[in-house]
Amino acid sequence: MPTATLPNSSTQIPAPFDLPKTFEEYDESRRKSFMRVHDFKKAGGRLVGTLCTYAPAEVIEAAGAACVGLCGTSDEPIGAAETVLPKNLCPLIKSTYGFALTDKCPYTYFSDLIVGETTCDGKKKMYELLGDIRPTYVLHLPNGQLRDHEKQGWYEEVVALKQRLEELFGVTITDDDLRQAVHNRNVYRQALLDLFELQRADPCPMTSVEFMTTLQSGTFAMDVVTQAEKIEQLVATRRQEAAEGKAAVRAGAKRIVLSGCPAGGLINKVGKTIDDNGGVIVCLDNCMGERTNSMMVDEDAPDILRAISDRYLQINCSVMTPNPGRVENTLAMVEKYHADGVVDAVLQACHTFNLESVNMGRTLEDRGIPYMKLETDYSAGDQGQVSTRLSAFIEMI
Numbered sequence: 535m536p537t538a539t540l541p542n543s544s545t546q547i548p549a550p551f552d553l554p555k556t557f558e559e560y561d562e563s564r565r566k567s568f569m570r571v572h573d574f575k576k577a578g579g580r581l582v583g584t585l586c587t588y589a590p591a592e593v594i595e596a597a598g599a600a601c602v603g604l605c606g607t608s609d610e611p612i613g614a615a616e617t618v619l620p621k622n623l624c625p626l627i628k629s630t631y632g633f634a635l636t637d638k639c640p641y642t643y644f645s646d647l648i649v650g651e652t653t654c655d656g657k658k659k660m661y662e663l664l665g666d667i668r669p670t671y672v673l674h675l676p677n678g679q680l681r682d683h684e685k686q687g688w689y690e691e692v693v694a695l696k697q698r699l700e701e702l703f704g705v706t707i708t709d710d711d712l713r714q715a716v717h718n719r720n721v722y723r724q725a726l727l728d729l730f731e732l733q734r735a736d737p738c739p740m741t742s743v744e745f746m747t748t749l750q751s752g753t754f755a756m757d758v759v760t761q762a763e764k765i766e767q768l769v770a771t772r773r774q775e776a777a778e779g780k781a782a783v784r785a786g787a788k789r790i791v792l793s794g795c796p797a798g799g800l801i802n803k804v805g806k807t808i809d810d811n812g813g814v815i816v817c818l819d820n821c822m823g824e825r826t827n828s829m830m831v832d833e834d835a836p837d838i839l840r841a842i843s844d845r846y847l848q849i850n851c852s853v854m855t856p857n858p859g860r861v862e863n864t865l866a867m868v869e870k871y872h873a874d875g876v877v878d879a880v881l882q883a884c885h886t887f888n889l890e891s892v893n894m895g896r897t898l899e900d901r902g903i904p905y906m907k908l909e910t911d912y913s914a915g916d917q918g919q920v921s922t923r924l925s926a927f928i929e930m931i
Contacts (some may be wrong), residue, residue, distance in 0.1 A: 582645060590846050609799075630664075712839060718759050722762040729769055739773070742814055789875075811928045830845070875928075
């Protein structure tokens with residue numbers, strides 16, 4: 535295994551144990567979230583926050599840390615973020631930074647380390663500023679997946695992350711630790727695939743909102759094994775209800791594959807609007823969706839760290855060039871889930887997804903698959919326009 539040169543975290547601020555000064559101003563739900571993470575930290579828990587599915591969760595969890603997502607799916611803190619960041623920036627980036635700046639996200643606030651990645655120019659420069667608030671370590675992601683030096687370079691980045699975590703937590707991450715973490719993550723991913731499988735039924739057992747909310751909540755779980763059990767319990771309940779003829783969605787609802795950017799901040803704006811207009815999201819074909827969760831790691835691979843590295847580099851995000859796997863997978867999901875159409879959700883100022891939508895639209899339309907590109911943000915300013923467009927699209931198909 536190569537010895538990597540370790541980039542320094544941009545700051546060495548220790549993770550706080552005290553609640554933020556503004557804690558009493560928060561609503562009950564946020565206070566409960568802060569107390570849950572506070573108690574986890576007081577009990578000796580280690581917390582590493584991530585923003586992207588390229589961050590190798592197994593390496594983090596093999597270090598004995600919980601791997602959680604950062605808050606970044608609301609327009610609430612964007613005004614604060616725009617006092618530092620430019621306004622014409624992706625809402626996910628601004629939201630993430632705003633939550634850190636205002637101490638309103640427990641996962642950011644209590645993180646021992648934030649692991650970022652150079653997926654886009656906006657993120658990688660935001661991480662430099664985020665490093666002034668919380669310790670931040672940035673993985674350098676290659677621009678492609680096909681060349682040998684790209685695979686080797688990414689592997690060395692994963693090695694360097696392992697070394698950084700060992701240094702930070704004073705541990706040695708063994709192959710056995712990695713294999714156990716791989717097993718746990720594979721179990722969790724299988725639970726998510728079982729959840730996706732439910733939506734193949736007609737009528738669907740879950741509304742778009744329940745489906746998307748369940749997927750989103752898992753990113754904040756500090757125990758991946760427990761979260762997998764919760765999802766399997768939900769799956770069993772919905773299967774039983776289906777056997778009894780109960781369903782949350784009417785038969786014949788228009789079946790939508792939601793592709794594009796991460797959709798955690800669009801649950802109500804897009805998911806609920808689709809529900810309210812006679813449709814249902816049957817599959818998320820994005821970085822939280824089936825195509826990413828179907829990528830398992832071989833627990834018995836001779837070089838387990840390289841197997842982890844290879845798995846993450848296969849994620850077909852629009853930041854990769856070329857990126858034919860994403861379109862191919864969307865076509866496969868349309869067939870598998872008997873979808874009536876595809877909505878491609880593009881967050882404003884996300885240039886890679888915006889440009890890739892050209893090829894996505896052409897490919898789907900050439901095959902007679904109804905397609906709509908929906909460019910939006912987290913604000914309510916365009917809710918009326920979004921509702922009108924989605925309603926018309928569902929009626930058309």
